Structure formats: structure tokens, C-alpha cells
Amino acid sequence: MVPPFRAIVVFHYVARLNSIAQAAAELNVTPSAVSQQIKALEEQIGAALITRKGRSISLTETGERYFELISDKVDGVIRATDMMRGKQHHTTLVIRATPTVSSKWLLPRLGRFMERVPDAKLRIDGSNEPVDFTRDNVDLEIRHGLGGWPGLYTEPLTPERFVPVCAPMVAAAGSLSPQQVLELPRIRSAKAQIQWSSRIEAQGLDPTPDARLSFDRSHMAIDAAVLGYGVALESELMIEAELRSGRLVVPVGRTPLLQVATQWLVCPRSNLRRQRLMRLIEWLREEAQSWAAESPINSIDFLN
Template sequence: MLPLRSIAVFHAAARAGSLTRAAMELGVTPSAVSQQIAALEVQLGTALMTRQGRRIALTEAGQRYLEMIAPHVERIAEATLYVRGTLSSASLIVRATPSFATKWLLPRLPRFLDAHPEIELRVDATNEPTDFTREGVDLEVRHGEGEWPGLMAEPVAEERFLPVCAPGLVAAGSLRAEDLGAHRLIHSVKSQVKWAAWFAAQGLPLPASRRVLFDRSHMSVDAAMAGMGIALESTLMLGDALEDGRLVCPVAAPPEMRRATQWLVCPPDRLRHRRVQAFADWLRAEARTWERESLEKLKQAAKKLVCS
């Protein structure tokens, strides 16, 4: 008889990387999780996991076993949800970073939902990269360099990185780059374009000014709008804050710093699914529109500074 309960518990623990987190997910005690895994190891005649402090690590046999069972466990879970009626055959699961999901994706989602009422969309906002062999995610917008072997990865859009702050803190275009050191700088620690690179592009050292650090771009943007300091952020993450005046660029002629940091990612065969292709096509169209409108807005803002 297959030890299905023990297999499910092992899968949950391996995915969580912790007996405690797996126990919370399953609604049991950590000792119950440990007992189920031990029973499975007895049946298989080999060790599957080892403890490393509070975390667990898979043995070579455990890793191989996980690779073999994971797709089937995920399919069983999806089938169970489908039969229960909580997951339809038209469900689409999209993963995105919290900052991208909050600042860019969410304001535009109504257009996708109106265009595709037959698709039941779930957005999973997390910075954890998807393991497409083990998780039921269809498509991901991933932050990074775009190099993930075996996956289709295409840039969402070309972003521009600008200093921004609340207009009540510093007026638009009123500072030179060397003046920024007199103000608190807001650092987005996971950004691919940081203050040190911005100053270096103008031949200046990073000033030893007051600073505050955030590990999420949306927090840096919100802190800047609250008047906490001057942030260096991507136009992709600024939303409508520049257009509606909640944020301004305090530097008259900021250097052109462009980069793609958000990527549309999935296994190539996923694009054969119509719902996945529909979302990918919609995202590409929205990104093209955003790039065109964003560039025009930046040009208009530059003209206003020249005329003022």
C-alpha cells in the first residue's frame, strides 16, 4: 500500500525547507511531520533528509525522490482543488514581485479581466522564484538579469531610473547632482541600479549622507512620497506618482540610466496554453503602451523645467 500521507508530508517539508513551516502549512505538529518522514524513510530504506540547525536539507536520494514525485503531487493537489470547485480548468496563476504587482500590474488588471472574463486569475505576489517543476504557477514576472536556463525569459519593458522625492521636500529640477548629499537618500537594497552607480555615472563619489534602506521598491517609493528623503527608482515602479505630482525629479538633468529588470518567465511549452498566451500577449501590449506614454511624459516634464 502506498504511504500517500507520508509522501505528501515529505513533499511539503522539502518544499518549505523546514519541519516547522511544513507543520504550520499542514496543521499538525513538527513532531508529527518528523514521524511521517521517518516512516517513509523506513519504507524506502534510505535517508531522505538531514537537519541543519532549524532547517532541513535533502540527501542525494531525497532530492532525486522529490524530483520524481513533485510533478505528480502537484497534479493531485490541483485535481483535488478542481473537484472541490476552488480551481477551475480556466484558472491562471501568475507570480510577480510585490513591488511590480502593487505599483504596475494591479492598476492595469481590470483591462485584462474585462477582456478575458472566462479566465479565473490568481496573482501570487512574492520575491521567491518559481520552481516550475514543482509549483502550479503558469507564468512569472521575475526580477533579475534574465538568465535562467531552460526558461523563456523576455524583458517586460525598458525602465529609466530617476531620483524622485515629494515636491514639498525639494522642488523639481532645483538641485545639481552634487547637492543630493545634503539630503537623506532612500536606498532600495535589491535594486539593480543603486545610488553608487548613479553618482559614478556623473563622476561623483557616493556621498556619506543620511540614509534609510528598504528591501522592496514599493516601500522606497512610498517613503519618498511621504517626504522621507530622495529615492532612486525605476519609472516602472513609480506608477502615476510622477504624472500626478506626488513625486518629482529634483535634479535638472539626470543621467540616462536605462535597464530591464522585470522579465516575463515560464517554460516554453506553457505558451501553448491559450490562457497563458492570452496573459503574455496582454502584458506585452500594456508594456509597449506604458513605454510610449512614459517616454512622452518624461519629455513633457523636461520641457516644463526648461521653460520655468
């Protein structure tokens, strides 16, 4: 038998507000109509859900358990319905990505997507906060991390190699030994998945004093390196423009292969049924493949 969703929603309001009268006011119906829906639900379940004491009510043990099981799901349906009432959600794809990914990798490429899909409307939400897809009006997230988010579709954007970079005024490309790199003032991205300690361990180098400058945003660490404040260990995904323009160089000719996927396409699996979103995902895949083939550090000798 099909569950009486109207009655379930009514019970949800009664249980949350602990009042038939308040639930009736919230739903814009009469208290009598609320009572009828509760009675119909109780008959289908085969157990009492509420007890009445004068004008007050309380949930039975069955009612408490039932409310516990349905509350998040009903809240989700209500939020989804409210979101779908807005025209923007129908016409605009909302992408959330960290400020660094948004400005350093995504923004320079968006023109090609707009040319491919002339009627596309996008909103880029530059934030480090992970999306709560049950609450936030976001279609797709490029999430920073190492994957493993249960209940969501996750796909790595591309593997990334981490290399030391500095301004040419600090050191010329390929001019330093691995140990000499550590003698430069080091810049640290606090939230990066690969840290200086990984490079030191990979090459068996002598530890030196810790980084002088530390930033909680990679784009700030990159900008600090461009300004000549020292050497940063950064993902090739984020420093493409600076390397191509010569504002940053890799001061070593050989470097250990420190590679990991730190950017992931993340969304509910149900979102994959949307044609417009799939066109965006397919374009992101193509861009990631093209970027990997043309990365400015492909000529570096990586040590396995």
C-alpha cells in the same frame, strides 16, 4: 519499446521507502503485485535492481543509479498529476510578482485585461520568492532580476530607467544640480538593480555620506519619498502613479541614462502552449509597450 511507466513508478516507491510492503501499502496493491512490476522492469532493463535478504531489500548498484536518474522526474509527474486534480488550476491563472510590481504596475492595469477577457479568472501571488515550477501552482511569474534562468522561458517585460525622485516639499522639479541631489537625505532600495553608486560614478560626482534610510522593498522606499523623508533612486516602472499625481517629482532637469530590464516574464516553455496564458502574455506585452510610450519621464533630458 515503450518504457513500462507503471513499473517505473512502483520501483520509485520501493526505492524511496526501501520496502516492498510499504510501497504496496502506499500504492494500495499487494506486495506480490509490486514484486511482479519490479521483475518486469528488471527484465526490460536487463539487470537486477534490488536484492532481497529475508524480508528486507536493498538496491543494487544499478538500482541506485537508476533511482538517481528517475527520482526527480517521477516526483515531478506525481506532483503535476496532483496539481491537475484541482479544478482551480484549470480555471484560474496564477501570476506571481513582487509586492511592488503587483501593487504599483500590475494592479492598476488589470481592469483592462478583465474587460478584454471577461471569463478570465486570475490570482495574483504577491511574493519575492522565485517560483519553483515543479512544485508551486503558478502559471507565470514576473520575476525581479537580470535574467539568465536556465531551463525556463524568459522575456524582459520592458527596459526601465532609474531616476531620482522626491516629494515637491523637498525640492521642486528640475530645481537641483546633480551634486545638490546628493546633499538631500538619500533613500535606498536595497534590492534595486541600480544603486546610488551607479549614478555617482556615471556623473563623476563627489561621494557623500551613504543613504540614511534603507528598505528591502521598493514600494516602501517610494512611500518614504512621498512622505518627504528624502530622495529615492527608483525605476520609472514603479513610480508612474506618484509622478502623474505630482506626489513625486524628478528634482533634476538632466540625468544620466541608467537603464536596465529588471522585470521578466518567466515560465516553463511547456506553459506557452496554453491559449489562456498566451493571451495574458500578449496583453502584458501590449501594456508594457503602451507604458513605455507614455512614461511620465519621457520629457527628461537623459545623458548617454
